[in-house]
Amino acid sequence: ILVNNAGAFLNQRLIGADDLSAAREEMEVNYFGLVGMCRAFAPALKANGGGAIVNVLSSGGLVAVPAMGGYSPSKFAGRAATTNIRAELAGQGTTVSALIVGSVDTRMAAHVQGQKEQPSDIARIGLQAIKRGSDEVDTDRMAVEVRANLARDPKALERAMARMLGSDTVSTGR
DSSP states (O other): OEEEOOOOOOOOOSSSSSOSHHHHHHHIIIIIIHHHHHHHHHHHHHHTTOOEEEEEEEGGGTSOOTTSTTHHHHHHHHHHHHHHHHHHHGGGTOEEEEEEESOBSSGGGTTOOSOOBOHHHHHHHHHHHHHHTOSEEEOSHHHHHHHHHHHHOHHHHHHHHHHTTOSSOOOOOO
């Protein structure tokens, strides 16, 4: 089993930032890191009968969150890569699952307000996803709500995410 859980969330906008270094780092970790690990482990998984890959993604990859300028696009890219990798590795018997998480109690989310899930609960859900052969699993209330709102009225959800930006504040910190 390969679990891709590395992530970078640098909380910087795309347009208001001084440069794109944060967005590049998020893409490097959240997309290229995920793809690189899958490429590195695919031969070993094949040699051992197929195995499983679990990519830990984000509800921020289901809907664009403008305040998460580089993070959201990097998680969209990770989700698309997961779909491609699933198709590429199906012939060798490797299952590829995406865990869509909302807010988990980790150092990366220390600045995020509100209810946070425990990492152990997300891990348990991930193991269940492997056993069931699930392609994609929403792991917590936030992920379920984002997906439901996206299905109900994607434009309303997009507007709500844009309102989170505020009127004239720009985050350029790391």
